[in-house]
Amino acid sequence: MPPTLTRPGDPTDGEAVAKARERFLTAEPVDPRQVRETILASWWRSRHWNVAADHIDLTYLRDPDLDTPLSRSALPVLTHLREHLDGQPISIILTDPAGLVLARLAADRELDAHLDRVQLAPGFSYAEELVGTNGIGTALEGGGPMQVFGHEHYAEHLEDLACAGVPIHHPISGKTIGAVDLTCWRRHADPLLLALAKTTAGQIQQALFADSSVRELELLQEYLRTCRRTAGIVFALSNDVVMLNDHARQVLDPGEQSILLAQAAETLAGRHPTAPVTVELPSGVRARLHCRPVPGAGRLSGGVVHVKLAELGSRPRAEIVTPARSFLPGLVGSGALWLRGCHQVEAIHASGEWLALEGERGVGKLALLRAVHQGRTPAARFSVLDAAEAGEHGWLDGTRRELLEGAGSLVIRHVDRLAAGRLRALSRALRAATAANRQSPLWVAVTLSRHPDGGELSELLRYFPSTVELPPLRHHVEDVHALVPFFLAKLMPDGRLSCSPEAMQVLVRASWPGNTEQLRQVLRRVVQYRRTGSIQPGDLPPECRTVSRRVLSPLESMERDAIVQSLLDSDGNKIKAARSLGMSRATIYRKIHEYGIVPPTG
Numbered sequence: 312m313p314p315t316l317t318r319p320g321d322p323t324d325g326e327a328v329a330k331a332r333e334r335f336l337t338a339e340p341v342d343p344r345q346v347r348e349t350i351l352a353s354w355w356r357s358r359h360w361n362v363a364a365d366h367i368d369l370t371y372l373r374d375p376d377l378d379t380p381l382s383r384s385a386l387p388v389l390t391h392l393r394e395h396l397d398g399q400p401i402s403i404i405l406t407d408p409a410g411l412v413l414a415r416l417a418a419d420r421e422l423d424a425h426l427d428r429v430q431l432a433p434g435f436s437y438a439e440e441l442v443g444t445n446g447i448g449t450a451l452e453g454g455g456p457m458q459v460f461g462h463e464h465y466a467e468h469l470e471d472l473a474c475a476g477v478p479i480h481h482p483i484s485g486k487t488i489g490a491v492d493l494t495c496w497r498r499h500a501d502p503l504l505l506a507l508a509k510t511t512a513g514q515i516q517q518a519l520f521a522d523s524s525v526r527e528l529e530l531l532q533e534y535l536r537t538c539r540r541t542a543g544i545v546f547a548l549s550n551d552v553v554m555l556n557d558h559a560r561q562v563l564d565p566g567e568q569s570i571l572l573a574q575a576a577e578t579l580a581g582r583h584p585t586a587p588v589t590v591e592l593p594s595g596v597r598a599r600l601h602c603r604p605v606p607g608a609g610r611l612s613g614g615v616v617h618v619k620l621a622e623l624g625s626r627p628r629a630e631i632v633t634p635a636r637s638f639l640p641g642l643v644g645s646g647a648l649w650l651r652g653c654h655q656v657e658a659i660h661a662s663g664e665w666l667a668l669e670g671e672r673g674v675g676k677l678a679l680l681r682a683v684h685q686g687r688t689p690a691a692r693f694s695v696l697d698a699a700e701a702g703e704h705g706w707l708d709g710t711r712r713e714l715l716e717g718a719g720s721l722v723i724r725h726v727d728r729l730a731a732g733r734l735r736a737l738s739r740a741l742r743a744a745t746a747a748n749r750q751s752p753l754w755v756a757v758t759l760s761r762h763p764d765g766g767e768l769s770e771l772l773r774y775f776p777s778t779v780e781l782p783p784l785r786h787h788v789e790d791v792h793a794l795v796p797f798f799l800a801k802l803m804p805d806g807r808l809s810c811s812p813e814a815m816q817v818l819v820r821a822s823w824p825g826n827t828e829q830l831r832q833v834l835r836r837v838v839q840y841r842r843t844g845s846i847q848p849g850d851l852p853p854e855c856r857t858v859s860r861r862v863l864s865p866l867e868s869m870e871r872d873a874i875v876q877s878l879l880d881s882d883g884n885k886i887k888a889a890r891s892l893g894m895s896r897a898t899i900y901r902k903i904h905e906y907g908i909v910p911p912t913g
């Protein structure tokens with residue numbers, strides 16, 4: 312079908328758009344009459360996100376979950392469309408709201424093979440942030456229908472394609488729950504493709520509406536009514552559905568959400584479902600639940616819950632109904648690496664064996680030791696000695712005394728900061744303490760931030776049968792979502808300050824070389840200037856704005872760290888660094904770009 316558009320900025324005028332794109336990529340000024348405004352805006356966003364224009368190298372994210380209301384409603388509509396298209400080379404694609412491809416209905420062999428090459432396939436995300444301007448990601452980013460022709464794509468490997476993407480909205484809540492996209496060769500591009508994609512999205516929305524049972528609709532309507540009436544935490548649940556408003560997702564970490572959902576389910580199923588219930592969360596914050604059952608079709612279908620958070624202490628403890636599963640008091644975080652460290656420390660404390668706890672500065676070593684002590688032996692004494700103060704008069708004598716006479720748990724922090732002589736003296740004191748046959752044995756842990764490389768420090772560690780390493784925050788950065796509200800609740804106990812999703816995104820992407828302590832300090836500075844409302848990206852200090860353009864997985868951030876270290880070791884020489892890591896030169900260039908590493912200048 313021949314293209315029909317002829318106005319300025321005609322997207323199908325391949326040559327003019329290709330030239331404009333080339334000028335844009337080489338940072339030359341672009342005549343806005345040559346490119347559509349929406350496309351130019353998307354190119355700017357793609358540049359801001361550091362998307363590579365010369366290749367597509369996406370990470371396979373996960374097997375798509377096709378057992379969701381969206382997939383169940385959409386797939387029959389899409390299959391029907393496929394039949395109507397009667398073998399035409401148009402690929403039909405369904406994605407989730409983040410651009411993850413859930414399904415691709417085969418077009419013809421040539422087009423399918425091309426789409427495989429550019430990773431427009433199930434399990435890969437076509438978010439604009441990852442691929443640059445494209446029909447799916449740009450439609451989702453802009454929140455409306457979007458057609459992208461040939462050279463309008465940011466990545467050059469997509470220039471032979473034309474895509475028409477339309478976001479799919481939930482028929483009741485109006486939230487974007489996915490996108491449908493029709494992709495064909497650029498030479499077959501036709502503006503009608505967008506009309507067809509819009510109709511298809513409409514049909515999917517109708518199917519979703521029909522598929523929602525009356526029961527779910529009632530629950531949904533009650534949930535939306537409550538959300539409109541209150542600015543606080545609201546969630547709704549039934550046997551099949553759980554809905555959380557943005558505030559709930561922002562303020563509660565996943566562990567806290569599941570505690571509250573479990574409590575709400577129990578209350579709704581109980582004899583007094585409307586009686587308010589108070590729950591103490593592991594972070595020490597008290598949550599008061601007001602449940603409202605929503606009956607449907609004659610039997611209880613679930614209910615809507617409004618939650619108010621308050622600090623402990625404003626209410627007699629007797630009224631606290633649920634001492635929620637408190638894993639470690641005063642700590643938050645559920646990242647796998649962090650939890651593994653917590654479990655290891657807990658197990659070693661339980662065994663009574665002395666422990667060396669290693670980890671970068673500010674990762675939470677002392678906080679974890681304190682929490683484990685309080686969780687396991689709350690009545691016993693907890694003492695801390697800081698080796699950074701070893702220069703002070705009497706430090707060593709005080710330490711010897713603690714080791715010989717102290718009780719409960721003793722933490723000696725920062726032992727790696729002790730000079731050789733002091734390390735030897737401390738080793739002698741530890742030997743004397745182990746030799747003393749004491750009635751109430753003392754549990755001792757030392758903390759250190761660098762791995763010992765022989766010498767006195769290694770000698771001292773002989774008294775500690777195991778070393779546990781706590782991960783840096785960037786290796787469990789998902790916990791920033793829980794740490795931010797936790798620290799804000801401590802800094803501003805009246806609960807009138809929250810963090811906007813945009814600011815949270817900046818915080819989650821920062822690399823946090825100073826770890827959790829740095830995050831705490833950043834928030835401490837922020838609350839000096841903003842005390843109520845919602846923290847915006849502009850409120851955050853520049854140190855939060857690292858160049859990393861996306862959240863890295865633990866494995867990726869370890870790789871990034873290894874590359875940064877070897878670049879430092881080779882004075883910024885990328886070829887040497889690549890060699891020392893056993894990588895090709897091309898790979899290290901690609902990774903430096905991908906991870907947003909600013910190489911040290913050699």
Ligand SMILES: Nc1ncnc2c1ncn2[C@@H]1O[C@H](COP(=O)(O)OP(=O)(O)OP(=O)(O)O)[C@@H](O)[C@H]1O
Binds near residue numbers: 672674677758797
């Ligand atoms: N998981 C967590 N949940 C809540 N607070 C945390 C967590 N981890 C760390 N913190 C807080 O972060 C701050 C820094 O932690 P901490 O002092 O324990 O770090 P550290 O590893 O011992 O640091 P350093 O090596 O510099 O002495 C403390 O205020 C601590 O309470």
